[in-house]
Amino acid sequence: MSVRGARIHAHGGLEQITVDEFELREPAAGEVRIGLRVAALNHLDLFVLEGIPGIDMPLPHVLGGDGAGVVEAVGPAVDGVAVGDEVVLNPGLWCGRCANCLAGEQSMCPGYQLLGEHVDGTLAQAIVVPAVNCYPKPSRLSWEQAGSFGLVTLTAWRMLVRNAQVGPGQTTLIHGVGGGVGLAAMQIVLAAGGQVFVTSHSDAKLERASELGATHGWNYRRADIAREVRAATGKVGVDVVVDNVGNATFATSIRACRKGGVIVTCGSTSGPELPVDARYVFWNHLRIMGSTMGSDEDFRSMLRSVDSGAIEPVVDSVFALDDTVAAFRRLQAAEQFGKVVVALP
Numbered sequence: 001m002s003v004r005g006a007r008i009h010a011h012g013g014l015e016q017i018t019v020d021e022f023e024l025r026e027p028a029a030g031e032v033r034i035g036l037r038v039a040a041l042n043h044l045d046l047f048v049l050e051g052i053p054g055i056d057m058p059l060p061h062v063l064g065g066d067g068a069g070v071v072e073a074v075g076p077a078v079d080g081v082a083v084g085d086e087v088v089l090n091p092g093l094w095c096g097r098c099a100n101c102l103a104g105e106q107s108m109c110p111g112y113q114l115l116g117e118h119v120d121g122t123l124a125q126a127i128v129v130p131a132v133n134c135y136p137k138p139s140r141l142s143w144e145q146a147g148s149f150g151l152v153t154l155t156a157w158r159m160l161v162r163n164a165q166v167g168p169g170q171t172t173l174i175h176g177v178g179g180g181v182g183l184a185a186m187q188i189v190l191a192a193g194g195q196v197f198v199t200s201h202s203d204a205k206l207e208r209a210s211e212l213g214a215t216h217g218w219n220y221r222r223a224d225i226a227r228e229v230r231a232a233t234g235k236v237g238v239d240v241v242v243d244n245v246g247n248a249t250f251a252t253s254i255r256a257c258r259k260g261g262v263i264v265t266c267g268s269t270s271g272p273e274l275p276v277d278a279r280y281v282f283w284n285h286l287r288i289m290g291s292t293m294g295s296d297e298d299f300r301s302m303l304r305s306v307d308s309g310a311i312e313p314v315v316d317s318v319f320a321l322d323d324t325v326a327a328f329r330r331l332q333a334a335e336q337f338g339k340v341v342v343a344l345p
């Protein structure tokens with residue numbers, strides 16, 4: 001069948017994104033076709049647009065990792081998913097047979113891939129995915145919310161619940177709060193009874209974060225964040241730092257973390273080289289934990305939290321498929337507070 005989607009035919013800038021028509025293959029065994037209602041952008045899409053060293057994606061390539069929609073067709077040997085089901089997608093793809101998959105650690109699969117990165121993504125009217133990637137859409141959510149939270153909320157969930165094990169009374173510093181991971185992280189920490197400190201380049205975003213429950217917010221263009229954190233914690237430092245900015249923030253993360261604290265990293269939007277002063281790391285007993293996406297069980301636990309209302313996916317803006325370039329421009333300019341969503345016709 002023929003569908004329309006936002007694709008790139010070559011790597012480069014926003015001028016490479018075109019909305020055009022292409023042939024979608026039929027679902028194979030274990031797969032389903034989803035008629036997508038919405039997709040959402042992630043910073044990853046900007047990396048994919050530029051081209052990622054070491055990842056050889058066939059072109060043309062459909063962008064987008066997040067999405068939600070309705071099951072339209074079911075391939076052979078599919079259990080538990082039926083035509084007409086309203087679903088959200090887990091953007092991760094795993095083999096299901098290796099030791100890590102069999103141990104329930106799907107995001108540690110050596111063959112782990114992401115929709116929209118290694119294979120065609122969600123910025124299209126339909127997509128064919130493994131049935132195991134479909135989870136029931138929380139009925140209380142709008143389609144725009146449902147299609148936007150998967151990647152960032154799963155990422156934040158695993159970092160904070162599984163890795164950092166945030167609990168009541170703990171303090172967490174989150175860099176760059178307007179992004180999807182930062183907002184999901186903030187809600188997860190607050191739901192666990194912790195306190196959240198945030199940073200941003202935008203006073204308006206700090207104001208929004210404060211309304212959502214952040215205890216402190218600092219504009220990193222004006223404030224020495226590590227100094228402010230120490231002042232706010234009686235010179236102790238925070239229990240947890242969420243750092244997905246990387247190069248620009250990591251030195252601050254190390255100085256802001258308390259003795260025995262943990263820094264969790266899931267990305268490096270400002271560049272992958274981390275400035276690490278080893279003396280702080282060993283003297284302060286710091287733990288630096290890497291994290292990517294999450295397991296099937298992480299997704300289910302996270303989904304229960306979204307279902308219950310403890311996590312409320314924040315939608316920044318909704319664009320039409322034909323305006324996908326404008327959606328990317330908003331993401332690229334870091335103007336968003338929450339997810340940039342594309343509604344699919």
Ligand code: ZN
Nearest residue numbers: 095098101109
């Ligand atoms: Zn595997």
